[in-house]
Amino acid sequence: DVKVTQSSRYLVKRTGEKVFLECVQDMDHENMFWYRQDPGLGLRLIYFSYDVKMKEKGDIPEGYSVSREKKERFSLILESASTNQTSMYLCASSFLGADTGELFFGEGSRLTVL
Amino acid sequence: GQNIDQPTEMTATEGAIVQINCTYQTSGFNGLFWYQQHAGEAPTFLSYNVLDGLEEKGRFSSFLSRSKGYSYLLLKELQMKDSASYLCAYLDSNYQLIWGAGTKLIIKP
Numbered sequence: 001d002v003k004v005t006q007s008s009r010y011l012v013k014r015t016g017e018k019v020f021l022e023c024v025q026d027m028d029h030e031n032m033f034w035y036r037q038d039p040g041l042g043l044r045l046i047y048f049s050y051d052v053k054m055k056e057k058g059d060i061p062e063g064y065s066v067s068r069e070k071k072e073r074f075s076l077i078l079e080s081a082s083t084n085q086t087s088m089y090l091c092a093s094s095f096l097g098a099d100t101g102e103l104f105f106g107e108g109s110r111l112t113v114l
Numbered sequence: 115g116q117n118i119d120q121p122t123e124m125t126a127t128e129g130a131i132v133q134i135n136c137t138y139q140t141s142g143f144n145g146l147f148w149y150q151q152h153a154g155e156a157p158t159f160l161s162y163n164v165l166d167g168l169e170e171k172g173r174f175s176s177f178l179s180r181s182k183g184y185s186y187l188l189l190k191e192l193q194m195k196d197s198a199s200y201l202c203a204y205l206d207s208n209y210q211l212i213w214g215a216g217t218k219l220i221i222k223p
Binding site for chain 2: 004040041042043044045058090102103104105106107108
């Protein structure tokens with residue numbers, strides 16, 4: 001069964017802490033994405049990657065960075081967490097050139113920043 | 115700009131039919147998608163429309179009118195397990211997905 005796995009389902013961090021969210025997919029997908037999901041808003045793209053060591057900014061990259069050292073792993077980093085980064089974070093992957101838009105999502109990481 | 119709208123919440127009865135609408139405005143369009151997301155779970159792909167018309171897939175159908183910037187998801191013979199949020203998204207001219215806020219569908223017995 002194909003799978004996108006996010007390292008933590010629930011995290012609680014304090015303002016100013018560094019936060020790592022990890023995502024691993026076992027489908028050999030080229031594309032990987034990080035979104036955040038907030039009530040009343042659509043999914044918002046933070047960063048994406050089409051290849052190892054490659055990254056592109058999405059719509060809301062401020063306050064975030066990413067790392068893609070291996071094809072199957074895409075990490076989201078919050079260098080200094082702030083309360084407005086409290087959210088649900090969703091990782092997704094897809095095949096390169098998948099213009100049908102079929103993304104495979106992880107189950108999400110709910111981050112609370114106090 | 116990017117503009118996509120869908121109702122926030124809808125309620126329907128088990129066994130009935132419900133239609134969830136999605137409207138969008140964009141200068142570049144490469145298809146429209148529907149995803150289902152149960153509470154606390156990952157979104158899962160339901161359908162993709164790039165040409166006008168109706169695509170049927172079991173109890174679920176999706177319709178697109180590109181000239182009107184309009185799509186709907188039709189769910190027939192509703193079951194309690196269909197209670198979920200339904201996310202509409204279009205693929206823009208840069209092949210990026212632009213998401214609606216989602217429609218929470220509540221099914222009552």
